[in-house]
Amino acid sequence: MPLLRPFLAVVLTLLAASSVAAQDRPRVVAVNYPLQYFAERLVGDAAEVIFPVPADVDPSFWRPSIADISTIQSADLILLNGAGFATWVDRVSLPRANVLNTTAAIEDQFIRTESITHSHGDGDEHSHEGLASYTWLDPMLAIAQAEAVAAAITARGIAPDDAVATRLDALRADLTELDRQATGAFDGMQDIAMIATHPRYQYLAQRYGLSISSLEWEAGAMPTDAERAELAALVAQTGAQVLIWEAAPPAEAFGVASDMGLANIVFPTLAHGVDGRDYMQAVVEALTAVSDAKLQ
Amino acid sequence: MIRAIALASICAVAPMGAAAHQLTVFAATDCEMVTVEAKFSNGNPVMLADVRVLDGNNTLLMTLPINEDGTVAIPLDSVDHSGGLVIEVDTGSHDNYWIVTPDDIARSCQS
Numbered sequence: 001m002p003l004l005r006p007f008l009a010v011v012l013t014l015l016a017a018s019s020v021a022a023q024d025r026p027r028v029v030a031v032n033y034p035l036q037y038f039a040e041r042l043v044g045d046a047a048e049v050i051f052p053v054p055a056d057v058d059p060s061f062w063r064p065s066i067a068d069i070s071t072i073q074s075a076d077l078i079l080l081n082g083a084g085f086a087t088w089v090d091r092v093s094l095p096r097a098n099v100l101n102t103t104a105a106i107e108d109q110f111i112r113t114e115s116i117t118h119s120h121g122d123g124d125e126h127s128h129e130g131l132a133s134y135t136w137l138d139p140m141l142a143i144a145q146a147e148a149v150a151a152a153i154t155a156r157g158i159a160p161d162d163a164v165a166t167r168l169d170a171l172r173a174d175l176t177e178l179d180r181q182a183t184g185a186f187d188g189m190q191d192i193a194m195i196a197t198h199p200r201y202q203y204l205a206q207r208y209g210l211s212i213s214s215l216e217w218e219a220g221a222m223p224t225d226a227e228r229a230e231l232a233a234l235v236a237q238t239g240a241q242v243l244i245w246e247a248a249p250p251a252e253a254f255g256v257a258s259d260m261g262l263a264n265i266v267f268p269t270l271a272h273g274v275d276g277r278d279y280m281q282a283v284v285e286a287l288t289a290v291s292d293a294k295l296q
Numbered sequence: 297m298i299r300a301i302a303l304a305s306i307c308a309v310a311p312m313g314a315a316a317h318q319l320t321v322f323a324a325t326d327c328e329m330v331t332v333e334a335k336f337s338n339g340n341p342v343m344l345a346d347v348r349v350l351d352g353n354n355t356l357l358m359t360l361p362i363n364e365d366g367t368v369a370i371p372l373d374s375v376d377h378s379g380g381l382v383i384e385v386d387t388g389s390h391d392n393y394w395i396v397t398p399d400d401i402a403r404s405c406q407s
Contacts, residue, residue, distance in 0.1 A: 063393070066352045066380035070397045091321065092395045 026076040026158045031086040032059045032271045034136040035079040035102060037279040038146040039153070042167050046159035050075070058219075059271045060133060064088050077152055081145075083110055085133035100152040102145040103135055110135075111202045132202035134269055139179035141203060146171050178283050182208060185287040189294065194242040195234055195262070200269045201244065213238050220247035228256055235260050242293060263293040319390040323383045327405035330370040330377075330396060334362060334385040341366025345387040352379025352398075377401055 026047040030036040036051035043049065052068055053059040064072070069092045072078060080089055082103035103110070111132040136142040150168040154161050186208040199214035213234055217227055234240065243262040245253075246269055254264045267286040268274050274282040319342065323332045334342040345362040349370055357375045362368050362385065375381065381396040 064395070065354075066382065066395055066397055069395050070380070070399060073397060073399055088395075091393055092397075093400055 028077045028079065028158065029072050029075040030079040031081050031089065033273040034142065034270055034279060035081060035145065035149065038149050038171065039079060041171050042146070042150050042153055042164050043159045044163060044167065047076070055272060060085060060087065062086065062088055076158060077156060079149060081133065081135065083133045083135050084131040100148060102148045105148060106135070106141055106144045109141060111206060113202070134200045134271065135203055137201060137269065138203040138207040139175045139182065140207065143172050143175045146175065174280055178280065181284065181287050185290040186210060192242060193238040193240040194244055195231065195238065195240045196244040196246070198246045200246060212244065213240065220249055222250045222253050223256060231257070232260060235262065265289045265293050319385065319387065319392045321383065321385045321392040321394045323394040323396055325372070325396055325401050325404040327401070328372055330372060330381065330383065332368045332370065332383050332385065332394070334366050342385065342387055345385050348384040348386065349375055350382040350384065351376055354382065372401070
Protein backbone atom coordinates (compact mmCIF):
# COMPACT_ATOMS: atom_id res chain seq x y z
CA MET A 1 0.00 0.00 0.00
CA PRO A 2 2.78 2.48 0.78
CA LEU A 3 4.12 1.86 -2.74
CA LEU A 4 0.74 2.25 -4.35
CA ARG A 5 0.35 5.93 -3.59
CA PRO A 6 3.51 7.13 -5.37
CA PHE A 7 2.74 4.78 -8.27
CA LEU A 8 -0.76 6.28 -8.64
CA ALA A 9 0.70 9.76 -8.43
CA VAL A 10 3.08 9.00 -11.30
CA VAL A 11 0.28 7.49 -13.40
CA LEU A 12 -2.02 10.45 -12.76
CA THR A 13 0.78 12.88 -13.61
CA LEU A 14 1.47 11.08 -16.88
CA LEU A 15 -2.23 10.97 -17.75
CA ALA A 16 -2.59 14.67 -17.02
CA ALA A 17 0.49 15.46 -19.12
CA SER A 18 -0.81 13.45 -22.07
CA SER A 19 -4.21 15.12 -21.77
CA VAL A 20 -2.60 18.56 -21.79
CA ALA A 21 -0.46 17.57 -24.76
CA ALA A 22 -3.55 16.44 -26.68
CA GLN A 23 -5.27 19.73 -25.92
CA ASP A 24 -2.20 21.68 -26.92
CA ARG A 25 -1.88 20.03 -30.30
CA PRO A 26 -2.62 22.37 -33.22
CA ARG A 27 -6.03 21.83 -34.77
CA VAL A 28 -6.65 21.48 -38.50
CA VAL A 29 -10.20 21.66 -39.88
CA ALA A 30 -11.08 20.15 -43.27
CA VAL A 31 -14.24 20.73 -45.29
CA ASN A 32 -14.36 17.21 -46.72
CA TYR A 33 -13.00 13.73 -46.10
CA PRO A 34 -10.26 13.78 -48.76
CA LEU A 35 -8.70 16.87 -47.18
CA GLN A 36 -9.08 15.30 -43.73
CA TYR A 37 -7.34 12.15 -44.99
CA PHE A 38 -4.52 14.07 -46.68
CA ALA A 39 -3.98 16.23 -43.61
CA GLU A 40 -3.99 13.25 -41.24
CA ARG A 41 -1.38 11.47 -43.32
CA LEU A 42 0.78 14.59 -43.53
CA VAL A 43 0.71 15.69 -39.88
CA GLY A 44 0.91 12.27 -38.22
CA ASP A 45 0.34 12.79 -34.49
CA ALA A 46 1.48 16.40 -34.55
CA ALA A 47 -2.02 17.85 -34.93
CA GLU A 48 -5.66 17.01 -34.46
CA VAL A 49 -7.53 16.95 -37.77
CA ILE A 50 -11.24 17.65 -37.62
CA PHE A 51 -13.90 17.11 -40.29
CA PRO A 52 -16.94 18.60 -38.57
CA VAL A 53 -19.75 17.58 -40.94
CA PRO A 54 -22.14 14.92 -39.54
CA ALA A 55 -22.11 11.62 -41.44
CA ASP A 56 -25.69 11.98 -42.65
CA VAL A 57 -25.21 15.47 -44.11
CA ASP A 58 -23.84 16.29 -47.57
CA PRO A 59 -20.66 18.31 -46.88
CA SER A 60 -21.33 20.41 -49.99
CA PHE A 61 -24.49 21.83 -48.44
CA TRP A 62 -23.85 21.54 -44.70
CA ARG A 63 -25.21 24.41 -42.65
CA PRO A 64 -23.00 24.73 -39.59
CA SER A 65 -24.20 25.96 -36.22
CA ILE A 66 -22.71 29.01 -34.54
CA ALA A 67 -20.82 26.65 -32.21
CA ASP A 68 -19.39 24.82 -35.23
CA ILE A 69 -18.15 28.09 -36.72
CA SER A 70 -16.66 29.16 -33.40
CA THR A 71 -14.68 25.91 -33.34
CA ILE A 72 -13.59 26.35 -36.95
CA GLN A 73 -12.58 29.98 -36.42
CA SER A 74 -10.22 28.93 -33.63
CA ALA A 75 -8.43 26.27 -35.71
CA ASP A 76 -4.78 26.71 -36.61
CA LEU A 77 -5.43 25.75 -40.22
CA ILE A 78 -8.72 25.63 -42.15
CA LEU A 79 -8.57 23.57 -45.32
CA LEU A 80 -11.05 24.64 -47.97
CA ASN A 81 -11.55 22.67 -51.15
CA GLY A 82 -12.32 25.66 -53.35
CA ALA A 83 -14.14 25.17 -56.68
CA GLY A 84 -17.37 26.15 -54.94
CA PHE A 85 -17.32 23.17 -52.59
CA ALA A 86 -19.01 23.75 -49.19
CA THR A 87 -21.39 26.66 -49.56
CA TRP A 88 -21.08 27.60 -45.88
CA VAL A 89 -17.57 28.99 -46.32
CA ASP A 90 -19.04 32.03 -48.06
CA ARG A 91 -21.47 32.68 -45.19
CA VAL A 92 -19.12 33.18 -42.27
CA SER A 93 -16.05 35.16 -41.32
CA LEU A 94 -12.93 33.02 -41.30
CA PRO A 95 -9.48 34.20 -40.19
CA ARG A 96 -7.77 34.75 -43.53
CA ALA A 97 -4.29 33.96 -42.17
CA ASN A 98 -5.38 30.45 -41.21
CA VAL A 99 -7.37 29.60 -44.33
CA LEU A 100 -6.00 27.57 -47.23
CA ASN A 101 -7.85 27.17 -50.51
CA THR A 102 -6.33 23.88 -51.62
CA THR A 103 -7.23 24.34 -55.29
CA ALA A 104 -5.96 27.91 -55.69
CA ALA A 105 -3.05 26.70 -57.84
CA ILE A 106 -5.21 24.58 -60.14
CA GLU A 107 -8.08 26.93 -60.88
CA ASP A 108 -7.16 26.80 -64.57
CA GLN A 109 -8.25 23.16 -64.52
CA PHE A 110 -11.68 23.80 -63.04
CA ILE A 111 -14.62 22.42 -64.99
CA ARG A 112 -17.47 24.87 -65.54
CA THR A 113 -20.91 23.34 -65.28
CA GLU A 114 -24.05 24.14 -67.15
CA SER A 115 -25.91 27.31 -66.26
CA ILE A 116 -29.22 27.73 -64.49
CA THR A 117 -31.35 30.35 -66.20
CA HIS A 118 -33.91 32.36 -64.26
CA SER A 119 -34.88 35.90 -63.35
CA HIS A 120 -35.35 38.01 -60.21
CA GLY A 121 -38.66 39.87 -60.01
CA ASP A 122 -38.86 42.21 -62.98
CA GLY A 123 -35.20 41.68 -63.86
CA ASP A 124 -34.00 40.21 -67.13
CA GLU A 125 -33.52 36.51 -67.46
CA HIS A 126 -29.96 35.53 -66.74
CA SER A 127 -27.89 32.55 -65.77
CA HIS A 128 -25.36 31.51 -63.16
CA GLU A 129 -22.30 29.53 -64.09
CA GLY A 130 -21.26 26.88 -61.63
CA LEU A 131 -18.11 24.89 -61.02
CA ALA A 132 -17.69 21.17 -60.64
CA SER A 133 -16.43 20.78 -57.08
CA TYR A 134 -15.26 17.18 -56.64
CA THR A 135 -11.73 17.93 -57.80
CA TRP A 136 -10.03 15.10 -55.88
CA LEU A 137 -11.68 12.46 -58.09
CA ASP A 138 -8.84 13.24 -60.51
CA PRO A 139 -5.84 11.83 -58.60
CA MET A 140 -3.53 14.37 -60.25
CA LEU A 141 -5.62 17.22 -58.85
CA ALA A 142 -5.72 15.38 -55.52
CA ILE A 143 -1.92 15.39 -55.53
CA ALA A 144 -1.93 19.14 -56.13
CA GLN A 145 -4.32 19.59 -53.20
CA ALA A 146 -2.18 17.37 -50.97
CA GLU A 147 0.90 19.40 -51.93
CA ALA A 148 -0.91 22.60 -50.99
CA VAL A 149 -1.90 21.10 -47.63
CA ALA A 150 1.69 20.00 -46.99
CA ALA A 151 3.03 23.47 -47.79
CA ALA A 152 0.52 25.11 -45.43
CA ILE A 153 1.35 22.67 -42.61
CA THR A 154 5.04 23.35 -43.04
CA ALA A 155 4.63 27.12 -43.33
CA ARG A 156 2.73 27.22 -40.05
CA GLY A 157 5.15 24.90 -38.22
CA ILE A 158 2.35 22.45 -37.45
CA ALA A 159 4.60 19.45 -38.10
CA PRO A 160 8.36 19.10 -38.76
CA ASP A 161 9.36 19.92 -42.34
CA ASP A 162 11.29 16.72 -43.02
CA ALA A 163 8.53 14.49 -41.67
CA VAL A 164 5.91 16.28 -43.78
CA ALA A 165 8.12 15.99 -46.87
CA THR A 166 8.57 12.25 -46.34
CA ARG A 167 4.86 11.71 -45.77
CA LEU A 168 3.99 13.79 -48.82
CA ASP A 169 6.26 11.63 -50.96
CA ALA A 170 4.42 8.53 -49.72
CA LEU A 171 0.99 10.11 -50.26
CA ARG A 172 1.97 11.30 -53.73
CA ALA A 173 3.15 7.77 -54.58
CA ASP A 174 -0.13 6.26 -53.35
CA LEU A 175 -2.24 8.71 -55.38
CA THR A 176 -0.06 8.09 -58.45
CA GLU A 177 -0.64 4.36 -58.01
CA LEU A 178 -4.40 5.02 -57.75
CA ASP A 179 -4.18 6.89 -61.03
CA ARG A 180 -2.37 3.96 -62.62
CA GLN A 181 -5.03 1.54 -61.39
CA ALA A 182 -7.83 3.83 -62.54
CA THR A 183 -6.26 4.15 -65.99
CA GLY A 184 -6.31 0.37 -66.23
CA ALA A 185 -9.80 -0.01 -64.82
CA PHE A 186 -11.32 2.52 -67.21
CA ASP A 187 -9.29 1.32 -70.20
CA GLY A 188 -11.69 0.54 -73.03
CA MET A 189 -14.62 2.32 -71.38
CA GLN A 190 -14.14 5.60 -73.24
CA ASP A 191 -16.72 4.61 -75.85
CA ILE A 192 -19.25 3.35 -73.32
CA ALA A 193 -21.89 5.84 -72.27
CA MET A 194 -22.46 5.96 -68.51
CA ILE A 195 -24.98 7.56 -66.20
CA ALA A 196 -24.25 8.73 -62.65
CA THR A 197 -26.92 9.08 -59.97
CA HIS A 198 -25.53 12.52 -59.10
CA PRO A 199 -23.48 15.09 -61.07
CA ARG A 200 -20.26 14.57 -59.13
CA TYR A 201 -17.89 12.78 -61.50
CA GLN A 202 -16.79 15.55 -63.88
CA TYR A 203 -13.10 15.44 -62.92
CA LEU A 204 -13.05 11.63 -62.99
CA ALA A 205 -14.61 11.69 -66.46
CA GLN A 206 -12.18 14.33 -67.69
CA ARG A 207 -9.11 12.49 -66.39
CA TYR A 208 -10.04 9.14 -67.97
CA GLY A 209 -11.92 10.34 -71.05
CA LEU A 210 -15.28 9.00 -69.91
CA SER A 211 -18.74 10.04 -71.07
CA ILE A 212 -20.96 10.37 -67.98
CA SER A 213 -24.47 11.85 -67.98
CA SER A 214 -26.02 12.66 -64.63
CA LEU A 215 -29.23 12.33 -62.69
CA GLU A 216 -30.08 14.12 -59.44
CA TRP A 217 -30.91 11.18 -57.22
CA GLU A 218 -30.51 11.09 -53.48
CA ALA A 219 -27.43 9.10 -52.54
CA GLY A 220 -28.19 5.53 -51.47
CA ALA A 221 -31.95 5.84 -51.88
CA MET A 222 -34.36 3.59 -53.76
CA PRO A 223 -35.35 5.42 -56.96
CA THR A 224 -38.95 6.53 -57.19
CA ASP A 225 -41.18 5.66 -60.13
CA ALA A 226 -40.52 9.10 -61.62
CA GLU A 227 -36.78 8.61 -61.23
CA ARG A 228 -36.96 5.20 -62.90
CA ALA A 229 -38.79 6.79 -65.83
CA GLU A 230 -36.14 9.51 -65.94
CA LEU A 231 -33.40 6.85 -66.00
CA ALA A 232 -35.15 4.92 -68.78
CA ALA A 233 -35.41 8.09 -70.84
CA LEU A 234 -31.74 8.90 -70.33
CA VAL A 235 -30.72 5.35 -71.24
CA ALA A 236 -32.74 5.64 -74.44
CA GLN A 237 -31.18 9.01 -75.19
CA THR A 238 -27.55 8.14 -74.45
CA GLY A 239 -27.38 4.40 -75.02
CA ALA A 240 -25.80 4.10 -71.57
CA GLN A 241 -24.58 0.71 -70.44
CA VAL A 242 -23.36 1.60 -66.94
CA LEU A 243 -25.00 3.22 -63.92
CA ILE A 244 -22.65 4.74 -61.34
CA TRP A 245 -24.14 4.92 -57.85
CA GLU A 246 -22.74 7.50 -55.44
CA ALA A 247 -23.63 5.21 -52.54
CA ALA A 248 -24.96 1.66 -52.40
CA PRO A 249 -28.77 1.71 -52.70
CA PRO A 250 -31.17 -1.02 -51.52
CA ALA A 251 -30.51 -4.28 -53.40
CA GLU A 252 -33.75 -3.97 -55.41
CA ALA A 253 -32.42 -0.76 -56.94
CA PHE A 254 -29.63 -2.68 -58.65
CA GLY A 255 -32.31 -4.87 -60.21
CA VAL A 256 -34.11 -1.84 -61.60
CA ALA A 257 -30.93 -0.79 -63.41
CA SER A 258 -30.06 -4.32 -64.49
CA ASP A 259 -33.49 -4.71 -66.03
CA MET A 260 -32.66 -1.71 -68.23
CA GLY A 261 -29.45 -3.42 -69.34
CA LEU A 262 -27.19 -1.34 -67.11
CA ALA A 263 -24.18 -2.62 -65.20
CA ASN A 264 -24.16 -1.30 -61.63
CA ILE A 265 -21.05 0.29 -60.16
CA VAL A 266 -20.89 1.84 -56.68
CA PHE A 267 -18.24 4.57 -56.81
CA PRO A 268 -18.31 6.70 -53.65
CA THR A 269 -17.31 10.31 -54.18
CA LEU A 270 -15.63 10.31 -50.76
CA ALA A 271 -16.84 13.75 -49.74
CA HIS A 272 -17.58 11.65 -46.65
CA GLY A 273 -15.46 8.66 -45.75
CA VAL A 274 -16.70 5.13 -46.26
CA ASP A 275 -17.22 3.05 -43.09
CA GLY A 276 -14.38 0.63 -42.47
CA ARG A 277 -12.21 1.83 -45.35
CA ASP A 278 -9.74 4.61 -45.72
CA TYR A 279 -9.49 6.83 -48.80
CA MET A 280 -7.17 4.54 -50.76
CA GLN A 281 -9.09 1.38 -49.87
CA ALA A 282 -12.41 2.94 -50.88
CA VAL A 283 -11.10 4.07 -54.27
CA VAL A 284 -9.43 0.70 -54.96
CA GLU A 285 -12.69 -1.05 -54.10
CA ALA A 286 -14.57 1.21 -56.53
CA LEU A 287 -12.01 0.57 -59.26
CA THR A 288 -12.36 -3.16 -58.69
CA ALA A 289 -16.12 -2.74 -59.19
CA VAL A 290 -15.37 -0.95 -62.47
CA SER A 291 -13.12 -3.77 -63.64
CA ASP A 292 -15.71 -6.38 -62.62
CA ALA A 293 -18.43 -4.52 -64.53
CA LYS A 294 -16.23 -4.53 -67.62
CA LEU A 295 -15.92 -8.31 -67.47
CA GLN A 296 -19.69 -8.85 -67.40
CA MET B 297 -18.95 52.04 -38.77
CA ILE B 298 -17.24 52.10 -42.16
CA ARG B 299 -13.98 51.07 -40.52
CA ALA B 300 -15.72 48.19 -38.77
CA ILE B 301 -17.32 47.01 -41.98
CA ALA B 302 -14.00 47.29 -43.79
CA LEU B 303 -12.29 45.33 -41.03
CA ALA B 304 -14.94 42.64 -41.13
CA SER B 305 -14.53 42.48 -44.88
CA ILE B 306 -10.81 41.93 -44.51
CA CYS B 307 -11.42 39.15 -42.00
CA ALA B 308 -13.94 37.47 -44.24
CA VAL B 309 -12.73 35.01 -46.82
CA ALA B 310 -13.51 35.92 -50.40
CA PRO B 311 -16.05 33.63 -52.04
CA MET B 312 -14.40 30.64 -53.71
CA GLY B 313 -15.49 30.20 -57.30
CA ALA B 314 -18.35 31.71 -59.17
CA ALA B 315 -20.71 29.12 -57.83
CA ALA B 316 -24.43 29.08 -57.56
CA HIS B 317 -25.28 31.76 -55.03
CA GLN B 318 -28.28 33.56 -56.40
CA LEU B 319 -28.48 35.65 -53.23
CA THR B 320 -25.48 36.90 -51.29
CA VAL B 321 -25.85 37.86 -47.64
CA PHE B 322 -23.15 39.60 -45.63
CA ALA B 323 -23.28 40.87 -42.06
CA ALA B 324 -20.71 43.01 -40.28
CA THR B 325 -20.72 44.05 -36.67
CA ASP B 326 -19.23 47.16 -35.06
CA CYS B 327 -19.96 46.27 -31.43
CA GLU B 328 -23.16 48.30 -31.39
CA MET B 329 -24.89 47.13 -34.53
CA VAL B 330 -25.03 44.26 -36.96
CA THR B 331 -25.33 45.65 -40.47
CA VAL B 332 -26.79 43.20 -42.97
CA GLU B 333 -26.40 43.57 -46.72
CA ALA B 334 -28.18 41.38 -49.26
CA LYS B 335 -27.53 41.40 -53.00
CA PHE B 336 -28.43 39.26 -55.94
CA SER B 337 -25.49 37.79 -57.77
CA ASN B 338 -25.90 40.35 -60.56
CA GLY B 339 -25.06 43.05 -58.00
CA ASN B 340 -28.57 44.41 -57.58
CA PRO B 341 -29.59 45.05 -53.97
CA VAL B 342 -32.47 43.03 -52.55
CA MET B 343 -35.36 45.46 -52.14
CA LEU B 344 -38.00 43.19 -50.65
CA ALA B 345 -37.16 40.47 -48.15
CA ASP B 346 -37.66 39.29 -44.60
CA VAL B 347 -34.59 39.38 -42.39
CA ARG B 348 -34.79 36.81 -39.62
CA VAL B 349 -32.49 37.00 -36.61
CA LEU B 350 -31.91 33.75 -34.73
CA ASP B 351 -29.83 33.03 -31.64
CA GLY B 352 -27.29 30.28 -30.98
CA ASN B 353 -30.08 27.78 -30.31
CA ASN B 354 -31.75 28.60 -33.61
CA THR B 355 -34.57 30.39 -31.80
CA LEU B 356 -36.13 33.19 -33.81
CA LEU B 357 -35.48 36.51 -32.05
CA MET B 358 -36.98 38.95 -34.52
CA THR B 359 -38.03 39.43 -38.12
CA LEU B 360 -37.38 42.72 -39.92
CA PRO B 361 -38.16 44.00 -43.41
CA ILE B 362 -35.08 44.84 -45.47
CA ASN B 363 -34.58 48.45 -46.59
CA GLU B 364 -34.82 49.39 -50.26
CA ASP B 365 -31.03 49.63 -50.51
CA GLY B 366 -30.71 45.97 -49.50
CA THR B 367 -29.47 46.66 -45.98
CA VAL B 368 -30.84 46.52 -42.48
CA ALA B 369 -29.25 47.44 -39.15
CA ILE B 370 -29.87 45.39 -36.02
CA PRO B 371 -28.88 47.06 -32.73
CA LEU B 372 -27.00 44.52 -30.64
CA ASP B 373 -28.68 45.70 -27.47
CA SER B 374 -32.03 44.66 -28.95
CA VAL B 375 -31.15 40.97 -29.08
CA ASP B 376 -29.50 38.37 -26.87
CA HIS B 377 -26.30 37.90 -28.86
CA SER B 378 -24.32 36.04 -26.19
CA GLY B 379 -24.45 32.81 -28.20
CA GLY B 380 -23.95 34.52 -31.55
CA LEU B 381 -26.53 35.29 -34.22
CA VAL B 382 -27.70 33.74 -37.44
CA ILE B 383 -29.03 36.24 -39.97
CA GLU B 384 -31.35 34.78 -42.59
CA VAL B 385 -32.57 36.77 -45.58
CA ASP B 386 -35.58 35.37 -47.44
CA THR B 387 -36.95 37.01 -50.58
CA GLY B 388 -39.61 34.37 -51.05
CA SER B 389 -37.83 32.82 -54.01
CA HIS B 390 -34.26 32.96 -52.72
CA ASP B 391 -32.77 32.71 -49.27
CA ASN B 392 -29.34 32.71 -47.72
CA TYR B 393 -27.73 33.31 -44.35
CA TRP B 394 -24.71 34.69 -42.50
CA ILE B 395 -23.39 33.45 -39.18
CA VAL B 396 -22.08 35.92 -36.59
CA THR B 397 -20.21 34.17 -33.79
CA PRO B 398 -19.63 35.50 -30.26
CA ASP B 399 -15.97 35.90 -31.25
CA ASP B 400 -16.94 38.03 -34.27
CA ILE B 401 -18.81 40.37 -31.92
CA ALA B 402 -16.05 40.36 -29.31
CA ARG B 403 -13.40 41.19 -31.94
CA SER B 404 -15.48 44.08 -33.26
CA CYS B 405 -15.57 45.54 -29.77
CA GLN B 406 -11.78 45.41 -29.51
CA SER B 407 -11.14 47.29 -32.77
